Amino acid sequence: MTNPIPLHSRHAAVLPDWLALYYDRPIELTHGEGRHVWDADGNRYLDFFGGILTTMTAHALPEVTKAVSEQAGRIIHSSTLYLNRPMIELAERVCALSGIPDARVFFTTSGTEANDTALLLATTYRRSNQILAMRNSYHGRSFSTVSITGNRGWSPTSLSPLHTYYVHGAVRTRGPFAALPDDGFTAAAVADLEDVLGQARGGVAALIAEPIQGVGGFTSPPDGLYGAFREVLDRHGILWISDEVQTGWGRTGEHFWGWQAHSQNGPPDILTFAKGIGNGMSIGGVVARAEVMNCLDSNSISTFGGSPVTMAAGLANLAYLQEHDLQGNARRVGGLLLERLRAVSAGVPAVREVRGRGLMAGVELTEPGTDRADPRAAAAVLEAARTRGLLLGKGGGHDTSVLRIAPPLSLTVAEAEEGAEIIGQALRTIQ
The missing domain is CATH 3.90.1150.10 (Aspartate Aminotransferase, domain 1)
Incomplete structure (x- = not known):
């Protein structure tokens, strides 16, 4: 009834x-x-x-629904404790596309979890809980990602396991630098970054930034800003995390990844992704060079990250994206x-x-x-x-x-x- x-x-x-x-x-x-x-x-x-x-x-894309149905008819779940052919094949594709040398991928079930993992990697690798984030940013709803979200409407608590410093630059047409030309805007944002680093106690682990802010209203800085930031970060040994949860996979048209509009000096140290790659299936992930990805010295698994069904969907979806x-x-x-x-x-x-x-x-x-x-x-x-x-x-x-x-x-x-x-x-x- x-x-x-x-x-x-x-x-x-x-x-x-x-x-x-x-x-x-x-x-x-x-x-x-x-x-x-x-x-x-x-x-x-x-x-x-x-x-x-x-x-x-597309909704109900036949290639994706067919891949999901066929994989579900074989085996739906196994966890990462067993070899998983679809996960390995998708990881190989993502590593090659990321631009990160000697890359490794860890699959998650969401963008929040991907960013959470990136923070774990960066803070462990750098032995610091200090993070740089952009004003007006959004990186997820977990306890750690809320603490680096610079958007008041999506940050329900001030409690945090991290010490976060917020820097200017992600919103081109608002704030104290809005009236400046692009090169002046970038120079002012870099100076602000340098000033913020002068306030930090000891080493900072990473800067996390969305190339185009999603929840923040599709705002972005002038092209090249994060590349200019990267020069400062490299001098201090600070990692750059590019949050590509919304900008990745060719959505911006001009580039496959959002970071490519900003850096002539190579890819970020860590790249996070989610959303579009699964076309509705729960896929997120982190890409980092092996030295960073392998810095964790304890055991870890994922029960649902990289499941056979979601990985089959991701492979079919990515193939369709590129072939068309x-x-x-x-x-x-x-x-x-x-x-x-x-x-x-x-x-x-x-x-x-x-x-x-x-x-x-x-x-x-x-x-x-x-x-x-x-x-x-x-x-x-x-x-x-x-x-x-x-x-x-x-x-x-x-x-x-x-x-x-x-x-x-x-x-x-x-x-x-x-x-x-x-x-x-x-x-x-x-x-």
């Missing part, structure tokens, strides 16, 4: 209050295909958020989408900025004539877009006033045009 209590009420009765839901009337997604999803009432939506940048290639040049599609269609978003936003007083790269775009909303974030406007636009058949995300500092747009990388030109038109219509509803 069907439970007569509405699903939203059942959600509230058994799940935490802080487990956020979108929309005044939350929707239940029941199935998807390509770039579209359907809710329990039969409404069809163009998906411009991909389950928080996770549905990277979805990075190139992100560059071409993403460029068109950004152009259209700027066009439909023109003349809307609430739009402060349209920014992004590839299929990773943000539309920042403020109170007209000011720089004050307007989260109510962002929520209203999300609602208006949903009623017109488009799903968006939101983020941006602690005020969540940025529309986050990140559709699957197989997005077509027609779908980009359709989505931009709906966003234009939704923006006009708040004027």
Whole structure:
């Protein structure tokens, strides 16, 4: 017999209050295909958020569902205590793609866990619990990753196992350096980094940074900033962790990894990834050179990280991504989408900025004539877009006033045009 209590009420009765839901009337997604999803009432939506940048290639991609089904028919679980062919094969692919010499991969089940592992490696290798992080950043919901998250809205406690120093530079159009030209901005951020290091007691373990901040509202520094930071870090022996959970796998279009826009001196010491590689399956991971990865001197395993089923999905998804040049599609269609978003936003007083790269775009909303974030406007636009058949995300500092747009990388030109038109219509509803 069907439970007569509405699903939203059942959600509230058994799940935490802080487990956020979108929309005044939350929707239940029941199935998807390509770039579209359907809710329990039969409404069809163009998906411009991909389950928080996770549905990277397409919903119900036949190649991935086939790989999952076939692997599940053989064996679903074994743990890392046994040799695992799909895990080894995916690790070989990721090592080669990472650019990190003599690389090793440890698979996890999420980006939070990947960043947590990266912190464990860096602090152990450097014998220091001091971490550099960027203001406005987000790195996960675990106790350690919350403690390096520079976004107040996503950091519920000040207690921490780490000593974190926050530096400027990740947000180009806000803060004390916003009025400077790109080279001046980078020089000022480097000077700030040097100043912060002067306040640290002893050695710092690592800098962790998202090449493009995800939850922070798709903000980014000028190209080359983290490369300039790297020169300072290298002088002090400090490791660089690039959090590629949202920017990796070609989403930015121009590069396969976000760090590649910043460093001419080689890859980061540690790279973390998750989300898109599994296309909805729970995959995260850490890549580091062997010297860093092998610095732990105690036993460790993973019960669920690198499971045969998720690894099979990752292999099929990565193969599809590369064989169909979805990075190139992100560059071409993403460029068109950004152009259209700027066009439909023109003349809307609430739009402060349209920014992004590839299929990773943000539309920042403020109170007209000011720089004050307007989260109510962002929520209203999300609602208006949903009623017109488009799903968006939101983020941006602690005020969540940025529309986050990140559709699957197989997005077509027609779908980009359709989505931009709906966003234009939704923006006009708040004027």
